[in-house]
Amino acid sequence: MATSGTTSFQVTRDDIIAAAFRLLGVYGTGETPVSADYTNASQALNIMIKSWMKKGVRLWTVQDLSFTPVVGTTSYSFPGTTTSPVTTYRPLKILDAYIRDSNSNDVPLIPVSRQEYLQFGIKSTQAIPNSYYYDKQLSAGVLYLYNTPVDTTHTIHIVVQRPLEDMTASSDNLDFPQEWFQAIKWGLAEELAPEYGYNLNNLQMFTLKATNFFEEAASWDQEDTSVFFTPNSRG
Secondary structure, eight states: OOOOOOOOOHHHHHHHHHHHHHTTTSSSSSSSOHHHHHHHHHHHHHHHHHHHHTSSSOGGEEEEEEEOOTTOOOOOEESSOTTTTOOOOOEEEEEEEEEEOOOEEEEEEEEHHHHHHHSOOOOTSSSSSOOEEEEOOOSOOEEEEESBOOSSEEEEEEEEOOOOOOOOEEEEEOOGGGGHHHHHHHHHHHHHHHGGOOOOOHHHHHHHHHHHHHHHHHHSSSOOSOOOOOOOOOO
């Protein structure tokens, strides 16, 4: 028996949409959804994916961004410019941060709340930064360092959760690994069911399966290591 020897199976935005419609019985095998239904389903798919960003950090969306701070500059924006971390997105969260010196020694930066940051002393005081506050705005995020950087011999590293990418074109692949395809197909079917006239009894079945497949994928998407918790000694 010969196997394919490949593991690169992919689906496009419209593949997922057509599969969801088949689950609902809106279109049968070999039938192609009309343009208006593709548009409706694409909107539902993107809304669902954006909502999923609230349900924990996905491992493949974690990125390490680094930049050299500007002397005397306290705040740095995301998306970045040439004098900031160069990104095309607003990080959803900063999961970890550290500062690296010219000898590649790393020291953690302490996260603080808005209230803690506002209660700090003179924020323009220049020294080696030891903490940060991340302000998530609507279209951009702003990282505030404390102390204000005093030199350019250090590098700031922030480990962030990036947003999941939009599905804009019919041929776009999903910004998900393969083990999530089933959850996305059933999740989209559940999203579309009320709009396409499904009764509550049938909708409950879609909700149950969509929830189960999501939980299976989410539980798989975990680091296979031990987790250690350290008490916060501040205040």
